[in-house]
Amino acid sequence: MTKYLELVCPGGTPAAFRASVDAGADTVYCGFRDVTNARNYPGLNFDREEMAEAIDYAHQRGRHVLIAINTFPRAGEMGPWRQAVDDAASLGADAVILADIGVLDYAASRHPELRRHLSVQAGASNMLSLDFYRENFGISRAVLPRMFELREVASLVARMGVEAETFAFGSFGTMTEGRCILSSYLCGKSPSSDGACAPAECVTYAERDGEERVLLGGMTMNSFAPGEPASYPTPCKARLMVRGEPMYIFDEPEGLNAHDILPRLKEAGVTALKIEGRQRSRAYVTQVVRTFRAALDALAEGRPVPPADLVGITEGGKESLGAYRKGWR
């Protein structure tokens, strides 16, 4: 494998983790099976034994493992987050991905030798914020929110003094990373503290007049005609009635695909590319990681980049460059 850009890939389950490694990930990110990570969905994530096995699997093949402990503890309930940081260190993770300043402080003081990456959940979107995290908690890398144009990425990377990781493929959320609580109004669970946006127990599907309705917390989020591509049942992808017309008022159901601008991300000084999708199956992981691995290897060797055929697995069946090429301010 080449190191044109570090390829950071999802491992939502032990099988998806192995699929990521086998398909060519340089690094796999994953989380414990509890509220400490932002993908706390039923059947996902790792218990401690599974995490130890996964780390061993990756290390034997020369790959790295990042453990996401990127939710925000509630007052007086630091226990699971402290335990997660301690366990990540003792299990031999190569870095932890953190968002909350209390958890960052705990990790920096108790495990100074353990690399700390700033999660996208922290929403650090300017130099003041990035400087604060670097100076106070010694972060080695920041995952940049999906809200910057390429030239803004380049401008930040030039000054931020730590490695930059940017998203290359996967779902979008609203442009308020780590601060969106829309789902909690409908479900009573906070995406930031409970780790589940639109938790499955609040989602129902029902057929009406030949259309498939999707409800979140009893509220209709969308309705799909037969054959129409569907989207996630999250409030930011809701198609709401506005003056009698159904409209996507927050985000269109589409997925990010930065496959065509990888050289420009490299030029911008980015260190690592993140593939989103810990909630996706291993079939998705294999297909996406293989595609990006092939592209990065081709770029490193000066060969033409093989075309990507990933639109079939993107949300809503639509791809976009998102904010990298945004036409709005």
Added chain:
Amino acid sequence: MTGELPTPVHLLKFALHALPPPLMQPALEGVMRAMERQHEKLFRRLCKLAPARILFVPDDTPQAFLLDIAAERLRLEPAARDAKADVAIKGRLAALLALMEGRVDSDTAFFTRSVQLSGDTAIAVGFRNTLDGENISLMEDALASVKPLEEPGRKLVLRLDRRLGRVRAGMERWRDGVHARAHGGHDPAEEHAAVEGEIAGLRKRLAQLEATVRRRGAGGEKAA
């Protein structure tokens, strides 16, 4: 193993149509036993899920299947298509099998509407994610239970499946031909889809025009 030898769907569909009802339950029990032998850890994890009844409703088979997850045991049984369950998962048999064997991503199956869900979504998501933790191949599991006849069995099954696939394709061509003749060369399904597409396009255009009119109206009000 996943993806190398997909389950022979044509053969399976034929078997589901041909199998006498009294033999269905023993056959399903045999499948579950064979799978349990191959995927002991997976079965343990599934048994740890909250008790649930999951109904699988293939669009193209005569019956549905109910998976009953109870403490320390899993039971798969034939069921009515509207049997009571906590959650129902519907789609073509090939799509449901591909999902179960991890050959397609479940979110993709949902986005493309090849699989539909009704009922308790949390149960379906937990089941899906647990299942995705293991590489499953129904065909390999079944063949593993007939050792040492595994290799000849594989060849036979694949040959039969291919033959049934050809027979099915031939029948579909014949049916399409009969339809075409009966409707004077027109394909009603194709025409229906074309009309639906045209209506959807017109609706979209109308919505755009209305939005334009509203924007202009709002601009006029502001200017005034």
